[in-house]
Amino acid sequence: MSRPPRFRTAYSTTGEPLAGRTVLDYLPDEFADLLDEQRTLASHELGFPPSTAQGDFAGTLMELAALLGHTLGAYQDRYANDAFLGTALTAKALVRHGRRLGYEPGPGLAATGYVLLTLKDGVSGTVLRGLGMGSAAVGEKKAQDYETTEDLAVSASWSELFPYDALAVLPLSGKSTFEVEGTGLGIEQGGFVVIERGTTLSAHEVSAPPVEGGGRTRLTVKQPLTGSDNSFPGAVVWAKPAHDLHLFGWDTPASSFTEAELRGGALPTNPASYPAHGYTVTPANNSSEANDLYLSEELKKSVIGTPGVRVTSSGPSALKVTTEVSRNVTFSKVRHVVVQIPVDPTKPNEAQVTVLNEKPTVSVARTVTAIQATAGGTTLTRSGQDIRTSRWLLGFGVKASLVATGPNPAAITQPGSTPVRLDRLVADLEPGRRVALGERTGGARYEIVRITSVGTWADGNSTVRTQLTWEPVEPPVAGAPWTFGALRILGNVARISHGKTASEVLGGSDGSTPFLRFPLKQKPLTYLPSLDGAEPELEVRVADVLWHRVVDFVASSPEDRCYLVQRDETGTVSVVFGDGLQGAIPSSGRNHIVATYRIGIGPDGDAEAFAVSRLKKAHPLVERVANPLAVKGGVAPAEPEEVRTQATGYIRTFDRAVSVEDHKQLALQFPGIVKASAEWTKLEGGAEGIRVVVADAKGTAATASQLKDFLQARRDTTVLLDVVGPELVGLKLKLTVESDPAYLRESVERAVRDALCGTSKDAPGLFAFEARDLGQPAFLSELYERIERAPGVLFVQLHLFDTLEEVGKGQPPRVADTVIAWPNQMLVLAPQDIEILSPELP
Numbered sequence: 001m002s003r004p005p006r007f008r009t010a011y012s013t014t015g016e017p018l019a020g021r022t023v024l025d026y027l028p029d030e031f032a033d034l035l036d037e038q039r040t041l042a043s044h045e046l047g048f049p050p051s052t053a054q055g056d057f058a059g060t061l062m063e064l065a066a067l068l069g070h071t072l073g074a075y076q077d078r079y080a081n082d083a084f085l086g087t088a089l090t091a092k093a094l095v096r097h098g099r100r101l102g103y104e105p106g107p108g109l110a111a112t113g114y115v116l117l118t119l120k121d122g123v124s125g126t127v128l129r130g131l132g133m134g135s136a137a138v139g140e141k142k143a144q145d146y147e148t149t150e151d152l153a154v155s156a157s158w159s160e161l162f163p164y165d166a167l168a169v170l171p172l173s174g175k176s177t178f179e180v181e182g183t184g185l186g187i188e189q190g191g192f193v194v195i196e197r198g199t200t201l202s203a204h205e206v207s208a209p210p211v212e213g214g215g216r217t218r219l220t221v222k223q224p225l226t227g228s229d230n231s232f233p234g235a236v237v238w239a240k241p242a243h244d245l246h247l248f249g250w251d252t253p254a255s256s257f258t259e260a261e262l263r264g265g266a267l268p269t270n271p272a273s274y275p276a277h278g279y280t281v282t283p284a285n286n287s288s289e290a291n292d293l294y295l296s297e298e299l300k301k302s303v304i305g306t307p308g309v310r311v312t313s314s315g316p317s318a319l320k321v322t323t324e325v326s327r328n329v330t331f332s333k334v335r336h337v338v339v340q341i342p343v344d345p346t347k348p349n350e351a352q353v354t355v356l357n358e359k360p361t362v363s364v365a366r367t368v369t370a371i372q373a374t375a376g377g378t379t380l381t382r383s384g385q386d387i388r389t390s391r392w393l394l395g396f397g398v399k400a401s402l403v404a405t406g407p408n409p410a411a412i413t414q415p416g417s418t419p420v421r422l423d424r425l426v427a428d429l430e431p432g433r434r435v436a437l438g439e440r441t442g443g444a445r446y447e448i449v450r451i452t453s454v455g456t457w458a459d460g461n462s463t464v465r466t467q468l469t470w471e472p473v474e475p476p477v478a479g480a481p482w483t484f485g486a487l488r489i490l491g492n493v494a495r496i497s498h499g500k501t502a503s504e505v506l507g508g509s510d511g512s513t514p515f516l517r518f519p520l521k522q523k524p525l526t527y528l529p530s531l532d533g534a535e536p537e538l539e540v541r542v543a544d545v546l547w548h549r550v551v552d553f554v555a556s557s558p559e560d561r562c563y564l565v566q567r568d569e570t571g572t573v574s575v576v577f578g579d580g581l582q583g584a585i586p587s588s589g590r591n592h593i594v595a596t597y598r599i600g601i602g603p604d605g606d607a608e609a610f611a612v613s614r615l616k617k618a619h620p621l622v623e624r625v626a627n628p629l630a631v632k633g634g635v636a637p638a639e640p641e642e643v644r645t646q647a648t649g650y651i652r653t654f655d656r657a658v659s660v661e662d663h664k665q666l667a668l669q670f671p672g673i674v675k676a677s678a679e680w681t682k683l684e685g686g687a688e689g690i691r692v693v694v695a696d697a698k699g700t701a702a703t704a705s706q707l708k709d710f711l712q713a714r715r716d717t718t719v720l721l722d723v724v725g726p727e728l729v730g731l732k733l734k735l736t737v738e739s740d741p742a743y744l745r746e747s748v749e750r751a752v753r754d755a756l757c758g759t760s761k762d763a764p765g766l767f768a769f770e771a772r773d774l775g776q777p778a779f780l781s782e783l784y785e786r787i788e789r790a791p792g793v794l795f796v797q798l799h800l801f802d803t804l805e806e807v808g809k810g811q812p813p814r815v816a817d818t819v820i821a822w823p824n825q826m827l828v829l830a831p832q833d834i835e836i837l838s839p840e841l842p
Contacts, residue, residue: 023085030210034066063093065622091569091640098647106638106671107534110498111605113631115450117492118624124155126623130501133758134617135607143218144614145500146606164421165484168408172232177220179403186240194307194318197231203309203320213280234406242395246369250388256362262387267332275335281327290381291369294329299369303394311391319375329642330365348562407485419467426466431452446628448473474705475752498605499526499598506595511588525573526598529706531713535669536565537598542586553582569640603634632702657715657805663692670707672696676776677823693824699769701725725825732807733833734800743792749836751790757831767829775823
């Protein structure tokens with residue numbers, strides 16, 4: 001064409017403008033216009049208008065010429081537009097233009113994450129790269145395949161590691177409530193327990209019903225615990241006595257046997273005076289009889305070495321039985337009986353005679369168990385006991401550990417500089433290994449860290465144990481730091497990504513043909529985040545020799561065994577070899593070029609925590625797997641249309657970030673990043689630097705850590721850099737909408753919500769993620785304009801338009817003219833935060 005191209009709005013054959021695109025229009029005339037021009041020209045040149053009757057030969061020729069002109073014009077416009085990046089209409093042309101600018105369409109990224117490997121008991125070894133696992137189908141989401149991305153040394157001894165300082169002594173001194181290990185101990189309110197701490201015993205009455213839960217029993221007692229807090233670790237609690245007894249003679253009449261008499265010793269053989277009382281036992285006790293405590297019954301089971309409780313009016317006291325023996329015990333009282341013999345009347349000179357007659361008046365006998373016991377290191381004597389009122393609880397048969405230590409609340413504030421001491425010596429644990437930090441109680445909180453140093457330390461008993469430091473692999477979730485008591489370290493952590501391995505023969509070579517191209521039969525090819533943005537999971541061998549991938553052949557010599565990867569507009573990936581000048585040509589051979597690669601990419605691979613839990617096949621070391629954190633970061637391949645906005649990014653920065661704006665442009669070149677902003681500001685800690693705010697298609701920054709590494713490789717690293725996700729600022733909206741009576745009210749309200757929040761790709765809502773940018777404010781005027789355009793809306797009035805934060809402060813409703821957003825913020829409006837009212841009827 002001779003005339004230069006000019007921008008016009010293209011029109012369809014119906015005369016309606018094509019929406020959403022400005023193209024070059026070389027031949028704006030269409031069939032009807034070309035036909036009219038011919039008729040006008042014939043009338044002017046020949047002096048008569050051609051007939052329009054059907055079958056007119058001249059009219060048919062004109063119609064054929066107009067059709068040919070229209071067809072040639074349409075194709076000419078198509079070819080002309082495809083010659084320019086900004087106006088190209090075909091996906092193939094867009095990809096070609098991008099490649100000329102050194103840009104390959106974003107291949108997408110596979111979702112990545114971590115799994116905890118649970119090993120079989122006592123095993124160790126290496127889990128090779130490519131261990132297959134999968135997720136289960138949930139609803140419409142299909143099951144997905146995942147594989148480990150590296151060889152990993154594993155050991156069952158690394159499965160769970162605990163800090164040496166995990167437990168702290170509980171402050172129990174003076175407390176009346178404490179816990180014991182175990183449940184179903186048979187302890188009841190009003191019962192008694194004995195706490196044994198080494199040689200120290202203490203008795204306590206249970207004053208409230210025990211509370212069971214979590215494998216423990218909580219007790220509340222009348223008598224608070226005594227002693228220092230450090231004396232309770234290792235203590236045990238005795239409960240549920242088998243015997244609840246009194247002492248011998250407790251049930252005798254008080255009129256016959258006084259308390260003091262029952263405390264007495266042995267019955268004198270030849271009392272010096274009367275009345276006399278005491279005990280007679282068989283077999284005879286050759287030791288100190290005064291220390292014998294005669295129980296009211298004979299025990300059928302020994303209680304030696306077990307604690308007991310003596311309950312008196314002054315409260316309970318603990319004791320320990322040292323000896324026991326069965327005896328026949330008799331307690332007797334003996335007194336003089338005086339008998340007067342009258343004077344014999346036949347013998348008046350003789351005096352009256354008095355005769356003393358010894359006879360027992362009262363006695364009680366029983367076969368009982370005689371014990372000797374100590375309390376507080378002192379031997380108990382019979383003379384010091386309350387015979388009738390004391391209770392003796394013996395034979396405590398339940399023994400449980402007192403919970404004297406609990407989770408150490410001390411925080412691990414600087415694990416990178418202060419070593420964390422483990423509870424044992426761990427062999428072969430090396431720096432650089434990734435481990436997971438998890439909650440000791442099995443909670444949902446996890447964090448992946450990398451070990452930075454491994455050393456040893458010795459405790460007070462000269463026992464050598466391991467100590468280590470670590471650093472975060474990804475920015476930790478905001479919250480309280482890990483504490484010694486809540487932490488467990490899980491050592492067998494493997495990195496995984498979405499996809500499964502495939503292998504195929506690409507073909508052969510004659511050894512001379514340049515730029516051999518072999519398309520991969522399966523797609524999509526898996527790409528993982530790397531310093532180059534995205535790295536294909538592809539391995540190419542020629543005659544079993546590994547070749548390496550290059551971005552282009554510019555720096556390749558004829559001997560370099562290299563290839564490049566190109567992705568076309570359909571998503572098919574091809575392996576391209578050199579021409580023998582830049583990059584070697586594969587040696588001649590048949591079917592000796594083999595590719596091993598993985599397939600699987602995009603957001604379909606994103607999975608919630610613990611969703612990846614199925615091994616594809618049995619493994620000799622691994623028993624089961626589970627992902628403690630969400631598998632995320634899956635990015636769909638770039639659409640051809642995205643080439644328009646992304647292809648020129650390289651020539652804006654030439655792969656280097658110098659200015660603040662360069663950081664934004666480079667961030668947009670990373671796969672999956674659709675929005676970015678950069679500013680010079682104060683970072684955490686007060687130092688100044690560059691903050692890059694990025695968002696993927698989900699409005700998150702799932703690949704922030706990989707993006708930071710990508711930027712760091714292309715910038716001055718002496719300048720501080722922080723990469724964060726956007727801060728989402730929620731909005732609240734309340735409005736009255738009057739609808740056209742011809743429309744269903746529900747349809748009108750739905751149209752209003754779609755106008756504001758709709759996620760349609762072609763016409764997204766005003767506050768849809770696709771329609772807004774970072775730091776973009778919201779104006780009241782555009783809100784009215786968008787709502788009033790909704791079908792069926794006659795009238796609209798806003799009563800509230802503000803941020804959720806301001807509404808939550810309880811201030812009077814405000815209709816803001818403008819809602820400001822900072823560069824790191826994005827305004828969002830959820831459908832549930834829109835309240836639509838109907839107009840009040842008159």
